[in-house]
Amino acid sequence: MRRTLITGGAGFIGSHLVDCLIAKGNDHVTVLDNFSDFYDPAIKRTNVSAHLKKNSRFELVEGDICDDVLMKEMFARSRFDCVVHLAARAGVSPSLEHPLAYEKTNVRGTYSVLEAARASNTRRFIFASSSSVYGLNSTIPFVETDPLIHPISPYAATKIAGESACRVYSHLCEMRVICLRFFTAYGARQRPDLAIHKFARLMTEGKPIPVYGDGTTKRDYTYIDDIVAGTVAAMESEGERFDVFNLGESRAVELNYLISLLEQALGVKAVIDWRPPQPGDVPITFADIGKAGRLLGYDPQTPIETGIEKFAAWFKSQSV
Numbered sequence: 001m002r003r004t005l006i007t008g009g010a011g012f013i014g015s016h017l018v019d020c021l022i023a024k025g026n027d028h029v030t031v032l033d034n035f036s037d038f039y040d041p042a043i044k045r046t047n048v049s050a051h052l053k054k055n056s057r058f059e060l061v062e063g064d065i066c067d068d069v070l071m072k073e074m075f076a077r078s079r080f081d082c083v084v085h086l087a088a089r090a091g092v093s094p095s096l097e098h099p100l101a102y103e104k105t106n107v108r109g110t111y112s113v114l115e116a117a118r119a120s121n122t123r124r125f126i127f128a129s130s131s132s133v134y135g136l137n138s139t140i141p142f143v144e145t146d147p148l149i150h151p152i153s154p155y156a157a158t159k160i161a162g163e164s165a166c167r168v169y170s171h172l173c174e175m176r177v178i179c180l181r182f183f184t185a186y187g188a189r190q191r192p193d194l195a196i197h198k199f200a201r202l203m204t205e206g207k208p209i210p211v212y213g214d215g216t217t218k219r220d221y222t223y224i225d226d227i228v229a230g231t232v233a234a235m236e237s238e239g240e241r242f243d244v245f246n247l248g249e250s251r252a253v254e255l256n257y258l259i260s261l262l263e264q265a266l267g268v269k270a271v272i273d274w275r276p277p278q279p280g281d282v283p284i285t286f287a288d289i290g291k292a293g294r295l296l297g298y299d300p301q302t303p304i305e306t307g308i309e310k311f312a313a314w315f316k317s318q319s320v
Helices: 012-024 041-054 068-078 092-097 099-119 154-172 195-204 224-236 255-266 290-296 304-318
Strands: 002-007 027-033 058-062 082-085 124-130 176-182 209-212 242-247 272-275
Touching: 002 012, 002 068, 012 027, 012 041, 012 224, 027 041, 027 068, 041 058, 068 099, 082 099, 082 224, 092 099, 092 154, 099 124, 099 154, 124 154, 124 224, 154 176, 154 242, 176 224, 195 209, 195 255, 195 304, 209 255, 224 242, 224 290, 242 290, 255 304
Parallel strands: 002 027, 002 082, 027 058, 082 124, 124 176, 176 242, 209 272
Antiparallel strands: none
């Protein structure tokens, strides 16, 4: 049985990955999470509570990836076969206000996890990167070989640094390292601060939703099931010692259209609070997923129209 560590495993993407791996039955899953108060920690505890109660192949460790002693002890004790490193300070806007905190967690913390993995001879390491690394990229859609020379937020810069650290460790160690650039994941359990969840909450409360700019920015919204499928495929793939893959839907959706889909799914009309564009926001994200399709068999199945309906059904179930 594969022994897998998921850092940040009680969060949105992590908890869905845990559910998938436990259901497949081939992994003993250890989750490391510090349950930060970036949003209500009770939400994250609920995400993994079912496994705590009934599954002997699941372990939860509360701690911080920047705690070198804890990391070394965990890896020495468990000898993980695979690490999926999802733990990070997330979000573009908060990184503008707290860049040093982002650097500490996302760069220093990533080195701490990589070093513990190296010391314990872990053979496979998956790093959660972000479409933000492309920044003001002039090539559309974004391809993994595009130069990362236009990041416009501290968050993006920390993810580029994390990818660089992963490349170094894959070169120095006998470790297969894969960086996955996630494109705007959404779905059940999405963080409450993210646009789709935040908009749904405000709309159903009859409150205005903040829209920065004129609503024509575009994002490659990617449903959580497709993100998880791509991550599992990366965990099980063979290939180059170091590699990078885009995980998106390969479709750029305008914000105005997204809002209209939410209106239809929730049965309410959005009241728009128009605001100036935000620093750090890019005008478009759009993934070229050809490489992931060829080498991982990645084939996203959930278009935005279907995904928003699924999200709305989950959202409504939370208020019953």
